[in-house]
Amino acid sequence: MGFHARLEDAWSASGSMLCVGLDPDPTRFPAALDGAPDAIERFCIAIVDATADLVCAFKPQIAHFAAHRAETELERVCAHIREHHPDVVLVLDAKRGDIGSTASQYAREAFGRYGADAVTVNPYLGTDSVVPFLEHGGVIALCRTSNPGSGELQDLDVGGEPLFVRVATMVAEQWSQYGDCGLVVGATYPAQLTQVRAVAPTLPILLPGIGAQGGDLDASVTAGATAPGRGLLVSSSREILYASAGDDFVAAARAAAQRTRDAIAAVSPSARSH
Amino acid sequence: MGFHARLEDAWSASGSMLCVGLDPDPTRFPAALDGAPDAIERFCIAIVDATADLVCAFKPQIAHFAAHRAETELERVCAHIREHHPDVVLVLDAKRGDIGSTASQYAREAFGRYGADAVTVNPYLGTDSVVPFLEHGGVIALCRTSNPGSGELQDLDVGGEPLFVRVATMVAEQWSQYGDCGLVVGATYPAQLTQVRAVAPTLPILLPGIGAQGGDLDASVTAGATAPGRGLLVSSSREILYASAGDDFVAAARAAAQRTRDAIAAVSPSARSH
Numbered sequence: 285m286g287f288h289a290r291l292e293d294a295w296s297a298s299g300s301m302l303c304v305g306l307d308p309d310p311t312r313f314p315a316a317l318d319g320a321p322d323a324i325e326r327f328c329i330a331i332v333d334a335t336a337d338l339v340c341a342f343k344p345q346i347a348h349f350a351a352h353r354a355e356t357e358l359e360r361v362c363a364h365i366r367e368h369h370p371d372v373v374l375v376l377d378a379k380r381g382d383i384g385s386t387a388s389q390y391a392r393e394a395f396g397r398y399g400a401d402a403v404t405v406n407p408y409l410g411t412d413s414v415v416p417f418l419e420h421g422g423v424i425a426l427c428r429t430s431n432p433g434s435g436e437l438q439d440l441d442v443g444g445e446p447l448f449v450r451v452a453t454m455v456a457e458q459w460s461q462y463g464d465c466g467l468v469v470g471a472t473y474p475a476q477l478t479q480v481r482a483v484a485p486t487l488p489i490l491l492p493g494i495g496a497q498g499g500d501l502d503a504s505v506t507a508g509a510t511a512p513g514r515g516l517l518v519s520s521s522r523e524i525l526y527a528s529a530g531d532d533f534v535a536a537a538r539a540a541a542q543r544t545r546d547a548i549a550a551v552s553p554s555a556r557s558h
Numbered sequence: 559m560g561f562h563a564r565l566e567d568a569w570s571a572s573g574s575m576l577c578v579g580l581d582p583d584p585t586r587f588p589a590a591l592d593g594a595p596d597a598i599e600r601f602c603i604a605i606v607d608a609t610a611d612l613v614c615a616f617k618p619q620i621a622h623f624a625a626h627r628a629e630t631e632l633e634r635v636c637a638h639i640r641e642h643h644p645d646v647v648l649v650l651d652a653k654r655g656d657i658g659s660t661a662s663q664y665a666r667e668a669f670g671r672y673g674a675d676a677v678t679v680n681p682y683l684g685t686d687s688v689v690p691f692l693e694h695g696g697v698i699a700l701c702r703t704s705n706p707g708s709g710e711l712q713d714l715d716v717g718g719e720p721l722f723v724r725v726a727t728m729v730a731e732q733w734s735q736y737g738d739c740g741l742v743v744g745a746t747y748p749a750q751l752t753q754v755r756a757v758a759p760t761l762p763i764l765l766p767g768i769g770a771q772g773g774d775l776d777a778s779v780t781a782g783a784t785a786p787g788r789g790l791l792v793s794s795s796r797e798i799l800y801a802s803a804g805d806d807f808v809a810a811a812r813a814a815a816q817r818t819r820d821a822i823a824a825v826s827p828s829a830r831s832h
Contacts, residue, residue, distance in 0.1 A: 347656060347663035353671060355629050379656050381680050382621065383705040389621035397627060406655050408682045408700060410707030426682060431657040433684030440716040
């Protein structure tokens with residue numbers, strides 16, 4: 285089953301647009317995990333099991349594993365998600381982007397090794413750099429990212445529209461001919477999200493930037509949801525993973541995930557009544 | 559010692575602008591390595607030892623290791639280069655690009671775990687996405703890539719110049735304030751390389767695309783070299799790694815590297831006499 289169909293089912297089954305990002309940071313782990321050789325794996329699986337019924341997706345961020353030589357732990361976390369929470373979509377956040385022959389190797393990593401439903405990609409190299417991914421799974425392209433400097437290139441005017449709108453159009457019209465696509469738009473830029481929705485009315489949008497980055501949840505969900513509970517993967521990482529620094533981190537993470545899920549759901553329906 | 563100083567010394571010591579790309583493909587390995595559990599590591603180290611005196615840099619492409627669960631082998635290949643060929647620059651080809659907190663994790667991977675002198679990055683997220691890298695090592699930004707679809711976004715007109723020229727200017731003027739930078743320009747586009755050199759006259763340029771991709775070595779070296787033997791890392795991978803499919807692959811790789819080094823050197827001086 286493809287990325288879009290899996291995501292539709294996940295939205296239905298969970299009643300949630302929350303996507304929990306797995307960004308393990310061993311310096312913030314609770315004391316109970318101190319010194320454990322598989323602390324990253326145990327921490328992530330504890331978070332996954334505590335929140336799986338509250339989310340439509342999990343999104344491991346591969347840099348946080350690679351920096352700690354923990355690719356094997358990431359494999360086991362992904363296998364655990366697929367085995368124990370098969371209805372939850374698995375997005376590998378890797379922001380890949382390379383020429384075709386190399387893209388094929390990255391596709392093998394994302395979809396074969398880690399079993400992801402979709403992988404985040406960078407659009408700068410153009411369509412031929414993502415076709416090898418779309419032959420095997422979904423891609424979610426960076427469009428208007430959540431960081432402060434995102435506008436430096438992404439807002440440049442290209443023939444009467446900003447570059448990020450051109451990217452959204454390229455993904456919606458060209459890339460989508462090859463497979464199931466989505467877009468990344470930061471919750472820190474709700475006005476730009478409205479511009480993206482004008483040219484990509486149906487693509488799933490991965491929305492990072494709420495919480496630590498200061499994004500506007502209400503305005504973003506209003507601008508981005510396509511129907512109640514549909515259209516968005518609202519990503520939250522640190523606020524959930526590190527809701528407590530103590531050994532009660534599992535319960536605290538679940539409570540934080542519930543609050544975020546409910547805050548998202550409280551916005552979504554009204555958005556569609558406009 | 560920083561990336562630029564290391565590269566200057568490597569150009570001087572080797573008399574070469576050749577950069578051998580390490581893109582291991584087990585399906586193309588010689589029979590002698592069939593079934594060896596550490597075949598990727600042994601193959602790469604054999605190539606490295608056979609060509610180290612002919613190159614200014616080695617450039618492992620991380621996707622080709624990640625697809626085969628071979629990060630530990632990549633660590634050992636990088637350690638071998640640093641220990642046995644300390645004058646050769648080590649470029650990690652990973653094309654990273656992410657928000658600052660994640661970029662810090664990728665920097666730790668590239669410079670800490672693998673000990674690279676520089677890492678390739680994607681410019682789409684802007685300046686704040688590369689500062690965490692430049693605090694610890696060099697970055698080489700994608701500018702005009704070698705693939706067929708590179709022009710889709712990179713050639714878009716942004717206020718009277720193409721996007722890739724704007725990227726080159728941003729890297730030369732802004733990013734370079736934070737550390738040692740370079741650019742990636744494909745040998746498949748020598749006219750665009752001339753445009754890049756007009757706004758970035760001194761930055762090192764990583765030049766992929768000769769050989770299998772059909773790039774124009776003569777025109778590219780003429781356009782890109784800043785002085786005889788200076789200014790470029792001319793990357794070649796498949797033509798050297800797989801010069802022979804037989805157990806004579808080491809000698810064949812060395813011969814191919816010598817031919818490429820000499821072909822580069824034959825162009826470079828005349829370029830500067832214009």
